[in-house]
Amino acid sequence: MALWRCDLRVSWRSQLISLGSYGGVMLLILLAPWPAGYWPAWMTLLLLVLFECIRSQRRITARTGEVILLDEERLLWRGHEWQLRHPVWMVSHGALLSLRREKRKGGLAQAMRSSRQRLWLASDSMSVEEWRRLRQILLNSRPPGPEKPG
Structure with a gap:
C-alpha cells in the first residue's frame, strides 16, 4: 500500500536557482581581470560552465513523473x-x-x-x-x- x-512537475524554483548560480559564475569569468594572452583559457572555462548549465537544466527537467x-x-x-x-x-x-x-x-x-x-x-x-x-x-x-x- x-x-x-x-x-x-518541473520545479521552476530549482531551474531559476540553477540558472542564477551558473550565470553568476559565467559573469565572474567574464569580469575577471585576465591577462591579454589568456583568452583561450577563459573561453574554455566559459564554455565548460555553459555546457554544465545546460546539463543541469536537462537533469532538472528529467526529474518528473510519478513517485x-x-x-x-x-x-x-x-x-x-x-x-x-x-x-x-x-x-x-x-x-x-x-x-x-x-x-x-x-x-x-x-x-x-x-x-x-x-x-x-x-x-x-x-x-x-x-x-x-x-x-x-x-x-x-x-x-x-x-x-x-x-
Missing part, C-alpha cells in the same frame, strides 16, 4: 523500486532523498546505469497538499538504516 503518491512512497524506506520511481540510503535531508522548500536501486532487471544496458541517485523533491513540483503530506510522513518516520541493539 502506498503511503504517498505524486506526479512530479510512490511505499513505506518509510522504499519508493517507486521511473519504473524501479528504490531504497532510501541515508536519512532524508529536509528544508522548508524541498527534500533530498539518497536512493539505491536494489533489483537490476533488463540486461546489460540496465546494469550499466547507476544504481544510486539523489532525488530532490522541490515543494513547487507538486501541489501544496501533496507537499504537506510528504513532509508529515518524512518528519514522523524513523531514519532508515540498521537497528541499533539495545
